[in-house]
Amino acid sequence: MEVPRYWRNRNQRYALVGEVCPHCEVKIFPPRDVCPACGQDAKTKFSFSGRGEVYSYTTISDAPAGYEENAPYTVALVKLEEGPVVTAQLTDLGQEPVSIGMPVEMVTRRIRQDGGKEGILVYGYKFRPVMAVAR
Amino acid sequence: MEDKPQSLVLKPKLPVGIIGYGAYIPRYRLPNTEVSRIWVGGARPGPVKEKSVPGLDEDVVTMSIEAARNALARAGICADELRAVWVGSESHPYSVKPTSTLVAEAIGAVPHIQAGDWEFACKAGTEAMVAAIAMIGAGMGRYALAIGMDTAQGRPGDDLEYTAAAGGAAYILGPAAEALAEIEGSYSFVTDTPDFWRRADERYPSHAQRFTGDPAYFEHVTSAAKTLMSGLGSQPADYRYCVFHQPNAKFPQRAAQLLGFTNEQNKTGLLSPEIGNTYAGAAIVGLSAILDEAKPGDRILVTSYGSGAGSDAFSLRVTDKITGRQEKATRTREYIARRTEIDYGTYIRYRRLFAE
Numbered sequence: 134m135e136v137p138r139y140w141r142n143r144n145q146r147y148a149l150v151g152e153v154c155p156h157c158e159v160k161i162f163p164p165r166d167v168c169p170a171c172g173q174d175a176k177t178k179f180s181f182s183g184r185g186e187v188y189s190y191t192t193i194s195d196a197p198a199g200y201e202e203n204a205p206y207t208v209a210l211v212k213l214e215e216g217p218v219v220t221a222q223l224t225d226l227g228q229e230p231v232s233i234g235m236p237v238e239m240v241t242r243r244i245r246q247d248g249g250k251e252g253i254l255v256y257g258y259k260f261r262p263v264m265a266v267a268r
Numbered sequence: 269m270e271d272k273p274q275s276l277v278l279k280p281k282l283p284v285g286i287i288g289y290g291a292y293i294p295r296y297r298l299p300n301t302e303v304s305r306i307w308v309g310g311a312r313p314g315p316v317k318e319k320s321v322p323g324l325d326e327d328v329v330t331m332s333i334e335a336a337r338n339a340l341a342r343a344g345i346c347a348d349e350l351r352a353v354w355v356g357s358e359s360h361p362y363s364v365k366p367t368s369t370l371v372a373e374a375i376g377a378v379p380h381i382q383a384g385d386w387e388f389a390c391k392a393g394t395e396a397m398v399a400a401i402a403m404i405g406a407g408m409g410r411y412a413l414a415i416g417m418d419t420a421q422g423r424p425g426d427d428l429e430y431t432a433a434a435g436g437a438a439y440i441l442g443p444a445a446e447a448l449a450e451i452e453g454s455y456s457f458v459t460d461t462p463d464f465w466r467r468a469d470e471r472y473p474s475h476a477q478r479f480t481g482d483p484a485y486f487e488h489v490t491s492a493a494k495t496l497m498s499g500l501g502s503q504p505a506d507y508r509y510c511v512f513h514q515p516n517a518k519f520p521q522r523a524a525q526l527l528g529f530t531n532e533q534n535k536t537g538l539l540s541p542e543i544g545n546t547y548a549g550a551a552i553v554g555l556s557a558i559l560d561e562a563k564p565g566d567r568i569l570v571t572s573y574g575s576g577a578g579s580d581a582f583s584l585r586v587t588d589k590i591t592g593r594q595e596k597a598t599r600t601r602e603y604i605a606r607r608t609e610i611d612y613g614t615y616i617r618y619r620r621l622f623a624e
Contacts, residue, residue: 202324225323240330
């Protein structure tokens with residue numbers, strides 16, 4: 134079990150909390166405290182909107198340990214509205230086909246259980262097809 | 269204790285109302301015909317058309333997070349302004365470890381909060397709402413979040429399998445001056461009536477068959493609603509909408525009739541024919557469907573029911589602040605319309621009901 138690691142990453146995993154560079158305003162995810170664009174300190178928290186689009190995707194049939202229960206499932210590179218690209222599972226697809234450029238939104242879901250039935254439940258971000266709402 | 273209805277109505281010192289609300293209903297639907305096909309060769313029509321089923325990666329935590337985000341979007345407040353995050357359910361994913369801390373962390377409400385999980389069968393969510401009204405009404409905080417959410421359990425082949433569904437709603441209570449609906453008063457009616465239960469560590473609930481009707485559901489629902497209306501001096505005709513706990517389609521319709529409400533008043537919040545019984549979510553996801561359509565000045569009577577047993581009744585008056593907030597998050601009907609039908613085998617997989 135890796136409880137301390139899940140705990141350290143809870144903000145970024147539950148709610149897509151990253152960073153914004155105070156010098157060049159680049160949005161950073163996952164947070165790394167140093168701006169990948171200008172190389173300066175970047176520790177200001179930034180909550181991503183969760184909106185983005187599918188940059189690329191694939192279907193996993195032979196799932197890695199801990200994820201077998203959900204197989205087959207779709208994993209995508211999602212280009213967030215604010216710039217960064219994240220890797221995440223797609224969920225709630227129903228019968229909808231996935232395509233490159235498809236608009237998606239972040240939802241917090243149960244990712245897996247670590248340590249079997251007695252272990253901790255791990256929650257984190259996934260993306261689903263955007264539901265029609267004007268915000 | 270003096271039991272004149274006026275003195276029994278719960279009214280906070282400071283006026284309180286609903287600032288934001290949000291529903292969540294998962295995507296998958298199991299038709300009653302599928303349950304009937306498997307267990308009785310299709311011989312039984314079933315008490316509802318179909319029920320909502322959570323996906324493999326959904327539980328009361330994830331569903332509460334989405335409903336809470338919807339409520340925050342409608343309230344237009346920051347999560348760190350909340351002073352309480354309370355989740356009522358009978359399907360908390362952990363026996364020990366709060367659902368509410370996970371939800372609070374995910375929406376950004378930690379750490380200056382009360383947090384706790386509430387249990388009272390299907391009225392755990394409305395019990396949390398009464399507590400939130402009390403907290404705000406006493407001036408202990410400006411905003412409090414109360415959620416009722418379930419992924420209900422039904423033993424394969426049991427009557428409950430036709431209706432035990434998933435869904436619920438989240439409510440942010442705050443000062444009436446900012447509210448989209450004011451709380452005119454509430455009243456709760458509680459006795460020890462063993463109509464439905466699940467022992468510790470048991471996977472599925474048991475029920476007392478017909479005993480769940482008259483002495484349990486109808487007695488508590490009608491007593492709570494009657495006493496509240498009598499205490500407030502209101503009549504069924506004063507309300508544009510009513511909504512009751514809905515374990516099936518028949519019970520809430522009969523409760524409405526017994527109290528003198530019309531089908532017209534009851535139909536907007538009656539979701540059980542389409543999504544089944546969402547337990548702690550049932551009455552209040554019906555209320556969210558009503559608030560999605562309500563207009564300023566409309567009055568709403570809400571009555572939950574929890575086995576064991578008790579009912580919480582609320583009288584609400586919609587304000588002009590409802591305008592513009594309804595469309596700020598996904599509406600209840602949009603979740604119902606997002607529908608993927610599944611067969612019984614897929615249901616067994618999604619609910620992890622394989623024998624081990």
